[in-house]
Amino acid sequence: MRVEIWSDIACPWCYVGKARFEKALAAFPHHDAVEVVHRSFELDPGRAEGDVEPVVTMLTRKYGMSPAQAEAGEDNLGRLAAAEGLDYRTRGRDHGSTFAMHRLLHFAKEHGRQDELLQILYRANFAEERSVYSEGAERLVELAAEAGLDTDAARRVLADPTAYADDVRADEREAAQLGATGVPFFVLDRKYGVSGAQPAEVFTQALTQAWGERPPLRLIEQRQDEADACGPDGCAVPRG
């Protein structure tokens, strides 16, 4: 079974939702048979690379919250993150473009390190004092190295704005096709969707339902006689 998770590094509900999903997955009896793939989704796709501002400024400017409302929201998110065992800096975080990080996540996927890098980027964005947006590519190269990726290769990816850009855009198009308007968005075997950082029990229910309803395999066969295949008793003899 395969679970695809659309998310953005800048999305606090994605950070919390990933932990809730992983709690459900760890307790799911068939978790060894579940493959998790992370997909890209930018909440703020129009933002330029170097355009960085404090989260609270962005919330008040863009969504018309008062500073007190914005800070109260951050405090609540901090409590919900703590309930999942996650660190969360409720004051002083930055907001910026996540496009380069999504490109880097696709590079990491090619090297089997996508989940590691995403967790490291979340932690860097939500829990660490250093900004993941304002220190430039070298900060991301450091984080890539932490995820076990080659630093020179990561540096080359970050230096070339077209590297893996199509993969990011393809994920975003697919999210739209699947009807996702926000993140996190979880898709199980392309059959069931779960929207938002639902409680672990909802993920347990979704995993159980999707697992139980896996359809039996339907064989598409060209002819009734033996197919051109090899088995434990030898290979079909070719009709010359």
Added chain:
Amino acid sequence: MRVEIWSDIACPWCYVGKARFEKALAAFPHHDAVEVVHRSFELDPGRAEGDVEPVVTMLTRKYGMSPAQAEAGEDNLGRLAAAEGLDYRTRGRDHGSTFAMHRLLHFAKEHGRQDELLQILYRANFAEERSVYSEGAERLVELAAEAGLDTDAARRVLADPTAYADDVRADEREAAQLGATGVPFFVLDRKYGVSGAQPAEVFTQALTQAWGERPPLRLIEQRQDEADACGPDGCAVPRG
């Protein structure tokens, strides 16, 4: 859409079937949205690592063919391979354990090089004079390097017989659960199965059918009110 292909490096129908499938896939209008994953299947799982014999000897000894029958079969396979543009040495090939190669394919998968390595192993096994079985690990290290893998890391994988062994076994268990008794065995979105090296048109039909019948996504939702998610208009405000 995802296509999983169970195969063995020692299986001539897998070599031919991969080329036929790829012909169909290249002409499939949605090929960019198709992900191909290779899965392990050993035709001769009981064979020890160093136990190598000529293919024709194995065919006569194990399946009771006459040498002339075995050679005629190889000649026919050579013609069918040539029809797909593949080289095939009809005389002098070896047979042996493919377990180490399957372990190496799982290592390659982690580094995004699985398809490249499988094609290289097929060519080494079916088309090259040097035996892929009797020269030991260093021959496989060379082939891994050709696929773009790190030679030291490949050497470490091959030196440790437990490395990726569970992944090979898990693929084989899954093949049995899906009802595959021989290879190649193609599974589309875990919904349709195609057994054997069918003509390209059968793969085209299977791809078309599986694509057309992708189910619409069913949303599993916990509650009617807004989920804890972030969208272009901001994030849901947490209920403290």
